[in-house]
Structure formats: structure tokens, C-alpha cells
Amino acid sequence: MNTDIENLFKDTVLGHPVGLFILFFTEMWERFSFYGMRILLILFLTAPMMSDNPGWDWPREHALALIGTYASLLYLTPIIGGWIADKFTGYRMAVVIGCVIMTLGHAAMAFETTGSFYLGLALLVVGTGFFKPNITSIISEMYKTRESKKDGAYTIFYMGVNAGAFFGMMLCGYLAENYGWHWGFGLAGIFMLLGMLQFLFAHKIFGDVGAAPTKKVDVVFHEGEDTSDPEVVKEEVEAASKLNPFTTLDKALIVLSSVGGLLYLFNDPLEKIGGTSMLPFEIMGLTGSNFIVLTALILFLVLLISRISRYIPIVRDRLVAVSIFALFTVFFFAFFEQSLGSMTLFASDYTNRELVGGAATVFKIIDGLLTTIPLIIITYVIILIFKKTFTKIGLSNVMLAIAFIGVWGLVIYRIYDKSFSEELRVDATWFGILNSFFIITLAPLFSKWWESKYNPSAAMKYAIGLILLGFGFAILAYGASDIPSGAKTASVSMIFLILAYLFHTMGELCLSPLGLSYLSKLVPARMIGFMFGVWYLAIAVGQKVANTMGGMIDKISEQYSLGVFFLIFAIVPVAVGLVSVVLNPLLKRLMHGVR
Known part of the structure; x- marks a missing residue:
């Protein structure tokens, strides 16, 4: 190898x-x-x-x-x-x-x-x-x-x-x-x-x-060595994880919680769209769907707590820290993922996307530069690759060339199509590219921040990310504040949506890329597969919660207003971010020196 x-x-x-x-x-x-x-x-x-x-x-x-x-x-x-x-x-x-x-x-x-x-x-x-x-x-x-x-x-x-x-x-x-x-x-x-x-x-x-x-052949480590040596600590953690195999009860809890969660995921749209249910019963005032998902959640928590409690203290503490960060991740994605749901609807139905005169000209120039400059850079990289590899993987290079010729053709046609009219209607999907653009431009700055002496702790990064996310929704709430209750269309300035994406992206850069990094540092190797599963599960739950809450846009905007709808999305992340600030000293202790 x-x-x-x-x-x-x-x-x-x-x-x-x-x-x-x-x-x-x-x-x-x-x-x-x-x-x-x-x-x-x-x-x-x-x-x-x-x-x-x-x-x-x-x-x-x-x-x-x-x-x-x-x-x-x-x-x-x-x-x-x-x-x-x-x-x-x-x-x-x-x-x-x-x-x-x-x-x-x-x-x-x-x-x-x-x-x-x-x-x-x-x-x-x-x-x-x-x-x-x-x-x-x-x-x-x-x-x-x-x-x-x-x-x-x-x-x-x-x-x-x-x-x-x-x-x-x-x-x-x-x-x-x-x-x-x-x-x-x-x-x-x-x-x-x-x-x-x-x-x-x-x-x-x-x-x-x-x-x-x-x-593969497993290497066996032993406990009781000098814990001042990071490599010895790593071996001790590895050994401890091997002493905690999955029991029959653990496996049963995994199966039951997984089946319950999947039943809910499939039943929710079936119930709303098709008017039928895979779980047509009520227990303790809960619909079958809600009862099943709550039961699955409780069984999973029992599994997580029981497994974590069986580890040695240093491993147990670090896994508790990871679990708390996973909970914050659920909250983050439950709000951040409005970008492809309620925020896209806001762009489509409530944002003034008509530009005329000078504003249209400025947009065309900015949009053209946003599109062509990255393409020029990537095309340069492709040329370098061709020089190195065309004799070895020529057919692969041909496929790559066809793809990029296609992209260049579409980009040029799109710019040409929009260039000859004085009036311009911005596509609702255009706003979705802002997250990627802001990531590419801001990521180097955040990377420098993390490498400096001002690098905040993990809990503070989560707090900053959640608060920035909430601030972005506060801007949207302000922009939507004049939209009357129940309105299906409006004409809010696009600057509010652009600023919201900017703050949401800064929040993402504080939190999203760091999650897996902390996971790899805090979790013992033999446990990493299970905890990666927990992490993906946290994001999956966040995705479902995001769209469930986003689906309330009509009910809340009709009963109150669209501004109130986005204000809820502003308050909750900020509150959770402040909780992360309060928990910072505890999480530092639980992480046992990992930064």
C-alpha cells in the first residue's frame, strides 16, 4: 500500500x-x-x-x-x-x-x-x-x-x-x-x-x-501506563473501548430505535400527503407517529447512556462532551437548513427580484464575475492536470474536458441571455449560491482565526455559530415585519436575504467543519464508527426538524405574521448559543485537554 x-x-x-x-x-x-x-x-x-x-x-x-x-x-x-x-x-x-x-x-x-x-x-x-x-x-x-x-x-x-x-x-x-x-x-x-x-x-x-x-489484525493494548504520554493515553483509551463490546441488549436497542425512527420518517409525509397512516392508533393522547418517534428517541438515549457509562472516566467524559455537541448540532441544522426550504420560498414569493436600470447593470457585472472567475481558476487547474496525466488517464481527462466545456457553454449562454434587457428578474435559486460563495471567500479568514492565539474553545465556537445563525434570522424577521398576516406574496428588498445568508455562513464556518474534527479527537478508535453514526443521526434529526418547522410557515404567518415566523428562528438559536457559553467550563473539563 x-x-x-x-x-x-x-x-x-x-x-x-x-x-x-x-x-x-x-x-x-x-x-x-x-x-x-x-x-x-x-x-x-x-x-x-x-x-x-x-x-x-x-x-x-x-x-x-x-x-x-x-x-x-x-x-x-x-x-x-x-x-x-x-x-x-x-x-x-x-x-x-x-x-x-x-x-x-x-x-x-x-x-x-x-x-x-x-x-x-x-x-x-x-x-x-x-x-x-x-x-x-x-x-x-x-x-x-x-x-x-x-x-x-x-x-x-x-x-x-x-x-x-x-x-x-x-x-x-x-x-x-x-x-x-x-x-x-x-x-x-x-x-x-x-x-x-x-x-x-x-x-x-x-x-x-x-x-x-x-x-486486518487487531493490535492489543493494555491499561495502567503513564498517562502523561499522549500515545499511552491513546492506547489506554483504545484498550478500554475493546472491553466494552456491544451486548445483546445494545444490539436490540439499536434495532428498535432504528426501526422506530424509520417508521416515523416514512409515515410523516405519507400521513400529510396521502392522508393515510402506517401507524393508525393513539396512545396517551399521542398519534401513532409521534408515539413511535418518542419511543425510538428514549430507546436510543438509553443505549447511548448505558454504553457511555461503561467506559473508564476519561473516555466517558469525552463521549459525554461529544454527545452534548451532537445535541447542539441538531439545533444548528434544524435552523440552518431553512436555506433550502422556507428561505427559498421567501426568495421565490416574498422577495423583490426585479432589477432595472443601473441596479440591473451592477447585478449583471457582479453575477458575471462571480461565475467566470472561479471557472477560470478551476480551468487553469485542469490544464495542469492534463499536462501531468493525459498519457496515463486520457479518457478520464476527456470526460473532465467535456464536462467543463458544457459548464462554460451554459455559463456563457446564461450571461448572454441576461445581458440584453434593461430589466432583470433574479432567479429564486440564485440566492442559494450565496452560501457557497461566502464559504469560499470567508473560510481562509476563519482558518487563520482558529490558528491564532485567539482560537476559542469548542463550546465557544458552537455558541458563536448559533448566535450568528440567530442574527441572520433576526435580519429576515426585520425585513418581513411589514408583510401582513396571511400574505402569500410580498416584495421585500433582496438585501435582507443576502445578509441572512452571510451571517448563516459565518455561523456554519464556526460550527459545521469542526464537528467531525472534534469527534476524531475525542472518541476512541474502536468507538468511532458508532459515534460517527450518532453524529450523522444528529444531522439527520436536524434535517427533519428543519423541514417540519419550515412546514409551519403558512400556519404561523396566517395566525401572526411572516416576521414572527422568522423571529422564532432567531430567538431559539441565540438562546441555545448562550447555553453553550454557560456550559463552556464544564465542557472543557469533560474534554480533558483536547482542543
């Missing part, structure tokens, strides 16, 4: 192996497809049937119930996909399987029939389960002997994520809103296919890195 890793580092671009950039572009096209399709969901499902671009005319609550279940499942299937890759397929084959399944999913959605739509969502959920955890695992394996370069590698890879999201939402949204939903869904599928072919034709460059697993 080391020989294959050394071979990878013989051909480098910008100081990193070409293989990293193969993964960069594979992830970029997957995120292009994922975000390009996902931002269309709420608009397509709620668009009136009698319109220039007819949708399914669903009530917002129904649409967000379905989207919430879909988004939750996207964070649950990677737990299974990662396990399958570890045990059977290897990371590279899992990525290919995921790409194939997702390509079929996007293709199914382009038909816009009821059956093909649901089939497409199901295939995307399964495909993401194979793809999401395993492409990052390949990077981890590539840099086993280059730990000092790993942070830089993940930074480059993370830029691929955001570049894909940026262009996917911009171009799929542009085609869908201006030419028809099937064009947007179809474009997502085309680039997913090109991303898969680009990765598949480059497989030989990786050697055995990410190949199917071989039988």
Missing part, C-alpha cells in the same frame, strides 16, 4: 497528488448534481399547475414533509454505505456504485411523473449512502504517510464541494426556472454521469489505495 501511496505523490499539482484532484472533480460533479436538484425540490413541488412553468401545486407543509424525510435519509444511509465499503467493496468501488445509482436517480426525476419522481429520490438516497462516506475515506488513506499535508488536502477537497454546489444551484436553477423543471433535473443527471466516468476511467492511478479490504 505504501508503494501505491508513494507513486501517487510522484505526479503533483499545486503540491498535492493528481489523485486528489480526481477526487476533487468527482465530488464537485456529485455536489453539482445534488444541490442543483435539491434546491429545485421545494419550488417544483409548490409551483402552481396553472402557470408558465407548472409544478405539482402541493401545500408547503406537504412539500417540506417529503423533503425533510429525504434530507434525513441522506445522512443515515452513509452509515450503512461506509460499513459495506469497509467490509466488502472497498472505498473506490463504493464510490462508483454510488455514482451509478445517483445517475439513475437523476435520470428518473427528469421524467417528472409521480412514480419516476419517488423512484429518483429513493435511488439518490441509496447512492449517496455509498458515495458520501467513502470518497473522503480515499483521501484519508492517500495521506497516511503525509499527515502534515492532510489539512491542506481536505481544504482543497472542501472547495470542490462548494464549487459544485455553487454551479449546480446556479445552472440547474437557471434552466429549471426559465425553461422547465425537467431541464434542471436532467442537467443534474448529465453531470453526475460525467463525474462517474471521469472517476472510473482514472481508477488505475490510485493503485491499491481504496481497493477492497484485506483481513
Whole structure:
């Protein structure tokens, strides 16, 4: 394996192996497809049937119930996909399987029939389960002997994520809103296919890195050594985790809580959209669906507490800290993920997107620069890759070239299409690209902050992130304050939405990229799979809660106002952020020196 890793580092671009950039572009096209399709969901499902671009005319609550279940499942299937890759397929084959399944999913959605739509969502959920955890695992394996370069590698890879999201939402949204939903869904599928072919034709460059697993031999450690040595502490923690195997009761609790959670996820949209229930009963005044999800939550908490309590004190304390951070993560994503739900609806129905005269001209210039400058930079990187690898993986390079020629063509056509009229209507999906743009521009500043002497503790980072998130919603609440109760449309200045995305992104940079980093530092190796599952579960719960709360937009805005709706979303994150400040001293003690 080391020989294959050394071979990878013989051909480098910008100081990193070409293989990293193969993964960069594979992830970029997957995120292009994922975000390009996902931002269309709420608009397509709620668009009136009698319109220039007819949708399914669903009530917002129904649409967000379905989207919430879909988004939750996207964070649950990677737990299974990662396990399958570890045990059977290897990371590279899992990525290919995921790409194939997702390509079929996007293709199914382009038909816009009821059956093909649901089939497409199901295939995307399964495909993401194979793809999401395993492409990052390949990077981890590539840099086993280059730990000092790993942070830089993940930074480059993370830029691929955001570049894909940026262009996917911009171009799929542009085609869908201006030419028809099937064009947007179809474009997502085309680039997913090109991303898969680009990765598949480059497989030989990786050697055995990410190949199917071989039988591994466990190393046994012993307790009782000098705890002043970090390596000895690591071994002690490892040993302690081996003394806490999963019992029959643990496994039963996992199965029961999983089944209960999945029943709720599937039953919620079925109950709201179809008017039928898989759980047609009431217990103690609770509907069957609510009773099942509360029971599943209680069983999972029993499992978590019982397992944590069986560890030695230092491990137990750190796992308690991780669990508290996971709870904060639920709250964060429950509010942050309004971006592809209620905030997209706000952009579509309540924001003044008409620009004329000088304002339209300024927007066209800014939009053109936002679009072309990143493309020029990425194209330069592609040229460097071609120089290094065309003789080795020429077919992969051809697929990459076709994809980028397609993106350049669409970008030029989009700029041309919008350039000749004095009036301009900004696409509702355009606002979705702001998160990716702000991440790319602000991430270096936050990275410098974390490396400085002013680097705050984990709990304070969570607090800052949650408070910034709440502040973004406070800006939206102020902007929506004059909208009367029950209004279905309005014309609020777009500056409020732009500022909200800015503060939400700053909050994300304080919290989201750090979660997995703290998880890897605080959790013993033998427990990391289970706690990664807990972490993904926290995000999945946050996704479902986000869309459940977002589905209340009509009820709250009719009874009170849209300003009150967003004010709720402002107050709760700030309150939770202040709780994190109060818990800071306790969490520091529980982390036992980990920063």
C-alpha cells in the first residue's frame, strides 16, 4: 500500500497528488448534481399547475414533509454505505456504485411523473449512502504517510464541494426556472454521469489505495501506563473501548430505535400527503407517529447512556462532551437548513427580484464575475492536470474536458441571455449560491482565526455559530415585519436575504467543519464508527426538524405574521448559543485537554 501511496505523490499539482484532484472533480460533479436538484425540490413541488412553468401545486407543509424525510435519509444511509465499503467493496468501488445509482436517480426525476419522481429520490438516497462516506475515506488513506499535508488536502477537497454546489444551484436553477423543471433535473443527471466516468476511467492511478479490504489484525493494548504520554493515553483509551463490546441488549436497542425512527420518517409525509397512516392508533393522547418517534428517541438515549457509562472516566467524559455537541448540532441544522426550504420560498414569493436600470447593470457585472472567475481558476487547474496525466488517464481527462466545456457553454449562454434587457428578474435559486460563495471567500479568514492565539474553545465556537445563525434570522424577521398576516406574496428588498445568508455562513464556518474534527479527537478508535453514526443521526434529526418547522410557515404567518415566523428562528438559536457559553467550563473539563 505504501508503494501505491508513494507513486501517487510522484505526479503533483499545486503540491498535492493528481489523485486528489480526481477526487476533487468527482465530488464537485456529485455536489453539482445534488444541490442543483435539491434546491429545485421545494419550488417544483409548490409551483402552481396553472402557470408558465407548472409544478405539482402541493401545500408547503406537504412539500417540506417529503423533503425533510429525504434530507434525513441522506445522512443515515452513509452509515450503512461506509460499513459495506469497509467490509466488502472497498472505498473506490463504493464510490462508483454510488455514482451509478445517483445517475439513475437523476435520470428518473427528469421524467417528472409521480412514480419516476419517488423512484429518483429513493435511488439518490441509496447512492449517496455509498458515495458520501467513502470518497473522503480515499483521501484519508492517500495521506497516511503525509499527515502534515492532510489539512491542506481536505481544504482543497472542501472547495470542490462548494464549487459544485455553487454551479449546480446556479445552472440547474437557471434552466429549471426559465425553461422547465425537467431541464434542471436532467442537467443534474448529465453531470453526475460525467463525474462517474471521469472517476472510473482514472481508477488505475490510485493503485491499491481504496481497493477492497484485506483481513486486518487487531493490535492489543493494555491499561495502567503513564498517562502523561499522549500515545499511552491513546492506547489506554483504545484498550478500554475493546472491553466494552456491544451486548445483546445494545444490539436490540439499536434495532428498535432504528426501526422506530424509520417508521416515523416514512409515515410523516405519507400521513400529510396521502392522508393515510402506517401507524393508525393513539396512545396517551399521542398519534401513532409521534408515539413511535418518542419511543425510538428514549430507546436510543438509553443505549447511548448505558454504553457511555461503561467506559473508564476519561473516555466517558469525552463521549459525554461529544454527545452534548451532537445535541447542539441538531439545533444548528434544524435552523440552518431553512436555506433550502422556507428561505427559498421567501426568495421565490416574498422577495423583490426585479432589477432595472443601473441596479440591473451592477447585478449583471457582479453575477458575471462571480461565475467566470472561479471557472477560470478551476480551468487553469485542469490544464495542469492534463499536462501531468493525459498519457496515463486520457479518457478520464476527456470526460473532465467535456464536462467543463458544457459548464462554460451554459455559463456563457446564461450571461448572454441576461445581458440584453434593461430589466432583470433574479432567479429564486440564485440566492442559494450565496452560501457557497461566502464559504469560499470567508473560510481562509476563519482558518487563520482558529490558528491564532485567539482560537476559542469548542463550546465557544458552537455558541458563536448559533448566535450568528440567530442574527441572520433576526435580519429576515426585520425585513418581513411589514408583510401582513396571511400574505402569500410580498416584495421585500433582496438585501435582507443576502445578509441572512452571510451571517448563516459565518455561523456554519464556526460550527459545521469542526464537528467531525472534534469527534476524531475525542472518541476512541474502536468507538468511532458508532459515534460517527450518532453524529450523522444528529444531522439527520436536524434535517427533519428543519423541514417540519419550515412546514409551519403558512400556519404561523396566517395566525401572526411572516416576521414572527422568522423571529422564532432567531430567538431559539441565540438562546441555545448562550447555553453553550454557560456550559463552556464544564465542557472543557469533560474534554480533558483536547482542543
